Amino acid sequence: MFTKQALGRGLPVLRTERLLFRGLTPSDDETIFRFLNDVEVIKYLNRVHLPTKLRARRLLKEIWISGARLESVHYGICLLETDELIGVISFQQWKEDKKEAQIGYLFDRRYWGQGYGTEAVGRMIRFGFEELGLQRIEGKCHEHNQRSQKVLIKNGMTYMRTHKHFSLLPKNGQDILVYVKEQTL
Numbered sequence: 122m123f124t125k126q127a128l129g130r131g132l133p134v135l136r137t138e139r140l141l142f143r144g145l146t147p148s149d150d151e152t153i154f155r156f157l158n159d160v161e162v163i164k165y166l167n168r169v170h171l172p173t174k175l176r177a178r179r180l181l182k183e184i185w186i187s188g189a190r191l192e193s194v195h196y197g198i199c200l201l202e203t204d205e206l207i208g209v210i211s212f213q214q215w216k217e218d219k220k221e222a223q224i225g226y227l228f229d230r231r232y233w234g235q236g237y238g239t240e241a242v243g244r245m246i247r248f249g250f251e252e253l254g255l256q257r258i259e260g261k262c263h264e265h266n267q268r269s270q271k272v273l274i275k276n277g278m279t280y281m282r283t284h285k286h287f288s289l290l291p292k293n294g295q296d297i298l299v300y301v302k303e304q305t306l
Contacts, residue, residue, distance in 0.1 A: 123252050123293075125191040125217050132196065133252070137244045140237065141204065142196040145184065147192060149197055152206045153181055161230050165263040165295075187213065194253075198228070198241050207232045210241050212249060212258075220258040222249060238272040246276055256304045264296040273300040 123133070135142035145153070156162050157180050166180070187193035193215060198208040208228035215222040226244060228238060242260070249255040260278050262269035278300035285296055 122254050125215070128194060129191050130228070130298060132194065135196065135244055135248055136201065137240050137273055139201050140241055140244070141199045141201045142244065143243070145188070145195050145197045145209070149206055150181060153184070153209060154178070156208070156227060156229050157181065159230055162227055165266045166227075167271070182210070184211075191215075194222075196245070198226075198237070205306070206242065207237065210245050210254075212245070212253070215253075219257075220255050222253075223259045224249075225258045225260065225261075233268065239275045241274045242272050250304045258302050260302075261297050262300075264298055270298065270300075276302070278302045282295070 129186065132142075132144040162276050163180075183241070184193075184195050188195045192213070194212040198210055199206050210226040212222035212226070213225050221233065224242060226241060226245075238239050240294060246258055249258050258278075259281075260269075260273040260283075263281070280298045281297050281301045283298055
């Protein structure tokens with residue numbers, strides 16, 4: 122079982138049939154910046170009021186800060202065969218004492234619709250329950266993000282509630298759907 126303190130020394134490598142999950146490195150910044158600069162990739166993130174490049178820089182900074190503070194666990198998702206970085210997946214708002222976290226992910230648009238999201242989320246959920254001792258994992262997505270809804274549902278997550286008009290800025294509010302999966306013993 123991994124604790125926050127143990128993960129602070131380095132993330133274990135995870136694998137699926139097609140994917141490799143590894144800790145992010147500074148050399149990944151350019152690739153992640155490219156993902157975050159794609160309007161379609163970040164369309165459902167809550168920073169639509171910022172210019173794309175500024176938004177990308179801030180999100181990248183947040184990834185590094187939250188990971189360093191052990192508030193989040195961020196993995197780079199790579200193709201197993203080529204080691205190409207195709208996405209990022211995270212446990213955010215990890216509350217070790219409450220044994221819960223929120224899962225978040227984004228992928229290079231070129232890899233959408235190929236099952237990588239479902240595969241990655243499934244592996245991360247198993248890691249959360251089996252290796253981090255989580256008992257509850259939440260996934261959130263905008264109501265219009267049907268691809269993300271399908272990924273969560275295919276991984277056994279159940280719709281719990283809707284946050285109405287959620288946004289960092291009131292005029293940009295969108296409904297956010299909350300899905301939950303709880304560990305059954």
